[in-house]
Amino acid sequence: MASDDRSGRRSVLNWLLGFWGTGVFGAVLYPVARYLAPPDLPEAATLSVSAGSARTLPPNSGRVVPFGPRPAIVIRTGAGELRAFSATCTHLDCTVQYRPDLQHIWCACHNGHYDLNGRNVAGPPPRPLDEVYDVNVKDDEIVITRRS
Amino acid sequence: MMWPHLRPWLDERLPLADLTETLRRKTVPHHQYSVWYYFGGMTLFLFGIQVGTGALLLLYYRPSATEAYESVQFIVTRVPFGWLIRSVHAWSGNLMVASAFAHLFSVLFLHAYRRPRELTWISGVLLLLLTLAFGFTGYLLPWNEVSFFATRVGTDLAATVPLVGNGLVRFMRGGNDVTGATLTRLFGFHVAILPAIATALGCLHLFLIQRHGMSVPPSVERRVTEGAGALRAIPFLPHFILRDLFAWTAVLALMAALSTFYPWELGAKADPFAPAPAGIRPEWYFLWAFETLKHLPPTIAGISGELLGVAAMGAGAATVLLLPFLAGHTPRARRLVLWVGVVALAFMAVMTGLALTGAVP
């Protein structure tokens, strides 16, 4: 009788102990886990940026400029046309560049190739460059604008 | 003379006598493979060097995107012997990875993971993964071009993991992109969180080794049971320790030579808005994985190539971790483990070779 009573009491105590432990553990762990995940900072949406002088960008060349927090690439084709794309490689996030010898856009990281329309044509990139921007020139200043 | 008085005073307060007695009685098996026993101690020694030189670097290093590169430049150009401390930290880190890999493969090939050393193996594999994490987090700290893009690629790989991928990337980068926030975060991991975990795990690993002693390879064991000679052993103190110390001194000399004649390059400062230069690559111990990814097509049977690559590497790591439970106990099963190990080693060597020689088109 007495031993039954004791083991009953023990299981209640064990249960309380477990409850206490889980509570303390959870109360410590939850804020720490949340703390580790960085807060979402709302980014002011960049609509258009200046991409420097048009005169200094000769045909068959390109230039990488900041577009908000990310890079964009402006190129002048061999035919003299200006185009702009997001410069972040769709493979693993490197920044692409213009290769005058190949006459198209190239990513050095894993040898990814994009054509003059930003389409992935060779190498590991799985899809075209993420954004195509509108390009305007005002008094020699190249302005690239996000398409609405 | 102080010692004759000090000794009894200390003995009364610390279990010194027990400790020396245990060490005096401890022996280490001695056979044709016992040279491989030294790689674990070597890794520990190099870890000690990392802690020491790391602490010294901390006195001048500043973990922010605007100052990190300049502070490392200051260390190597202005601080007396700063070049030496930084180079030793870099070289010793690399040697530590090499030594840890040598230790893992020797333990694998000598089948030292067998019962009752399963937990020793698991803690060891976790320590190796931690060593790689040290390498990955430390790589970005000088904030140079190559490490900046290598970190962008390395962290973006995590995005291929289904469901939790994006959260993982944000966790590692401290935001959506590799920025100063990433630098500060990886710095915190490198100098506080990882060392704390590595120290705790390292203590467990050492305790388990002390508890079970050095494993004797099955082939040596068999020879002994077949009566072809008894198992020889050498005293831990001083024989084994002296050999250990000798090997450590040799590596220390090697490190001094490497640091002096091949000081670790700093490269150009990272510019987040410059194109990735050619020749972006991670440290040599990640090269085989990097090269494998390069050869994977964008999609395989409708599934992203990276995802398959990452999944294969994850499965590989899980297999290594759980090896003691997966490998059978028969000599045939052990031969299988041997062959799988050889194939894995050959694959990594070939891929690394390709990455090192492969010209960028």
Ligand code: FES
């Ligand atoms: S990141 Fe551009 S090809 Fe891999």
